[in-house]
Amino acid sequence: MIEIKNVSKWYGDFQVLNDCTSSINKGEVVVVCGPSGSGKSTLIKTVNALETIQKGEIIVNGTSLTDPATNLSKLRSTVGMVFQNFELFPHLNVTENLILAQMKVLNRTQNEALSRGLKMLERVGLKDHKNKFPGQLSGGQQQRVAIARALSMDPIIMLFDEPTSALDPEMVGEVLDVIVKLAKEGMTMMCVTHEMGFAKNVSHRVIFMDEGKIVEDTKTDEFFGDLGARTPRAKDFLSKIIRH
């Protein structure tokens, strides 16, 4: 469903992505991890063309992102994205956050958008908060609304960039529960996270990045099963993560 082929990207002289290749199949849950600054956010944002690439190719559901004829807005509407800092629109209430893009991008009527949006809100357990503004919600609630907002667009894949790392510890669980439920229902997803418990229990594959390179792209059982077979960088990373 998603193919990342020999992707490289530079910021000036600095190479953020170095010849990254991977692919994600329908229904697959892939976790991306690696040390800070290794290019995880950049990689995941290239998948919906929020970051441009200078070399290589990315194909989402048969459409090449590097093809100048591709309608990027249309393509992005099929790829859901959840950000570290939620990024709800603070001047719109929860309902308005849910329906804006459905109406403007998918041309749904207000009633269609509302019924879809509220269904998703119910799915993340926040139906009673539909009239609140983002500033009136806790971080965990905001992130769940952000997930509902992305789901309202009926995406074929969901991208998560550290969805729980800006949350207070007691709220991590409620957000992870929602993501786990999605994964169990068969949603295709790519998730940057340091929650190794989540990676172990839910993901099919782990991509480990370091200095812009995909160093490992391994089945989850293997990644956590046989520490001896890991690359030194991954071993080092895992031992630090597990110790903390």
Place this chain on the structure above:
Amino acid sequence: MSSFFQWKIFLQDTGGGQTYLQWLISAWGWTLAVSFCSWAIAIIVGVFIGIIRTLPNKFLLFIGNTWTEVFRNIPLIIQIFIWYHVIPSIFLSLRQVPPFILVVIALGFFTSARISELVKAGMESLSKGQLQAGLALGLTRSQTYRYILLPLAFRIIIPPLTSESMNIIKNSSVAFAVSISELTMFALQAGEETSRNIEIFFATTFLYFVSAFAVNRLALYIENRLKLPGAIGGAR
């Protein structure tokens, strides 16, 4: 007091078939007209220039920056004289344009440069994540600007925008330099004719104050209406 202030002066005829009070009111009207028209131009042009300075296009950025620097860095009175004396002597067809229009353009463009700075700063103060969130949902860049970034930036810049709007009323006094019969012109001429500078300037000052104060109150009202629930100091 009543012997110190001789307010009767305003009922006196100017010799031109109207009282000084009528002249004062009409001068106030000119001040408000110059201010409002300049303000409308300043907002439209300033928001437009401010927006193009935030787009990823070098050419538009250059145009926007140049516009802002030119109109911001030349004293207002000089700009008025350029529009009034210099430009019509180069483009002869502009000789027929009434001074009112020239003043409105001059004051409007001058203020547009300042408003473009506000809009740009307001947009830049928003997190890059908001733009990305809009784009990630499939909104186009212009939809993201219209529905998300501009409404947020507008809320942030209301206070300095209020100051600029009040400044326009005060700055409109330069219109007297090209013989527009607005409040400052009234004060100078009527003061000379009647030798009652105290009353004349008192009344003039009062009307400037009332006008600017009304703008300030209106802006405060709008600001309160747009306060975001849950934001710091916002509505609940």
